Amino acid sequence: MTGSASRALALTLSPASATAPALAPAPSFAHLARLTDDTGLFEHARHATVRREHGYCTDDVARGLVVTCREPDPPSRVLRLAECYLTFLTHAQDGSGAFRNRLGHDRRWTDEPGVGDWWGRALWGLGTAAARSRASWIRDEALVAFTLGAGRRSPAPRAMVFAGLGAAEVLRRQPDNAAAADLLRDAAVAVGAPDDSSDWPWPHQRLTYANAALAEVVIAAGHLRGDDRLLADGLRMLAWLRDIQLVDGVLSVIPAEGWQRHAPRARHDQQPIEVAALADACVTAAVVTGDPSWGTGVRQAVGWFLGDNDGGTTMWDPTTGGGYDGLTPSGANLNQGAESTLALISTLQHARRWS
Template sequence: MTVALGVRAPSFVHLSRLTDDTGLLEHARHAVARREHGYCTDDVARGLVVTSRERDPAPDVLRLAETYLGFLTHAQHDSGAFHNRLGFDRRWQDEPGLGDWWGRALWGLGTAAARSTAPWIRQEAMVAFTLGAARRSPAPHTMAFAGLGAAEVLRREPGNTLAAALLSDAATAVGWPDSDPQWSWPGRHLSYASAALAEVVIAAGQFQQDVALRAAGLRMLSWLRDLQLDRGHLSLLPASGWRHGTPRQRYDQQPIEAAALADACATAAAATGDTGWNDGVRQAIGWFLGDNDRGTVMWDPETGGGYDGLTPLGANLNQGAESTLALISTFQHAQRING
């Protein structure tokens, strides 16, 4: 496949448009931020992931990372849990908890601690990661996101026992895939960002040198990717998910699914040395470029924003934080595989 050729470096222009001195505004109407919806830790954490992944960040990107890190440390309670929703009036709208936002916060903090080019960001992120990594959630998705942060820390500090325990517990929370080749997945329901579950199992198998565990994660990912291929392009699972034995709906497809698949395939390629996994990354990139069920380009080159979803009528033209972050994350992989 060649769909990734010619993809330019990810643009942070729209992300900057959605970011103020407090954090990252969650929603937009077309390209204009909707302040009435405020901020959420989920998106700010993903913002810290993508800004920390930049190998040579421009000053404005580094400033975004600092803003996102400041938001997360403010959101974190002494217990290690996190608030999720902050109103535009700068008041928290919830109590600290261990939902997906806790997992994604640890993912962002772990990535910053491992990859940021700024020593002060790495240091502060590691302090917050350490506080949060002592907690656990019963939810597989939440633990998967936290485990991905732990895997980042372990790539920089292989002897970090706190991160190693969190990554191991994350893989345990996800579980093993069913032996049925027609449904090679833990549980009977596929929901959101499913590829992240396979990715954390692959990462855990790699760090634990557990060949069987790594193979289980690779089997999950291969099955999930094949499930979402239609005549060579990605036909992503819809936001409603899919339960075994029920009819599968085609829409509304979300950019987060393409980004999660790109991340997982990149991890599989690194873990195995098999560059064939990069085809999955290219297919995720292709989904944004219009190689999808509607033949619709899923981002706005003029603004740098990602569209919020693929509907039966084409793109949802709103350019919120989650979709823009998914776009940036996926395009970051394009730079790696295109050399």
């Protein structure tokens, strides 16, 4: 994206605007539908062609449920996707609330039920469906599955974070839901307290993946639990993370290899999940604080997909609606898998409503 185009985007996404900027495309579900069959959402693609041999995973299906249930007025094709994803998740869940993650194209599970990241993301998807779906039966069924899963805990902090985001969704609709309240509390505890240092106010010595989600769940927990200290911690974490991911005014997210404190920071490979997580967290901060300046993060996230990034590279395919899998030193990885496409859709959903 050129500098003039970036300025036009920033001007169009003014704080007073409630609609999408002219330069931001509407979220398209065309490629998501291409990646989906009657069982679930395929994980990988070569360019825009589904790679069925890699099968399905709960991780991506759960994210699919999040974006389809976020749609305020979903057309029938999007509602059918949500139904498919909900059915997959309830099939993946066992009687204890754990989830299997990987299903082969032969419809055989290749792992045992567990409480890894996929458990957390499943609860995020189910919580979002229970709170936001326009179909009452989806809300009801999702809440049953969420409640079963919310009785479990994971030793993995990020799994707890993703589950906590689902709990926050449920609490916004049902403030007295005890299972969701307990899970959100425990998710914030799993993140840990931020460091007192001004140059690294983060609970861990390494930034890895979906980093902004950690700050978001702390913000949500502080707000929904009425804990001003916790809310302030989450906002401080997010402000720092947002600022360190700007290079010459352009969003440059933490790469897939992560970043260790006091170590040199790599610039590639940047993953769309980081961009989407930042947009999610900035929207939550804007809602909680009423401060429209958090919309800067949404503008930067949208700009990253449109080419306002380290490579000056467009990170989506307008002809298919798919998101590219990563930003490399030589440009975009042109494969259009589920995770990247879902990150694109999620970010553009926020661009439609927020600045």
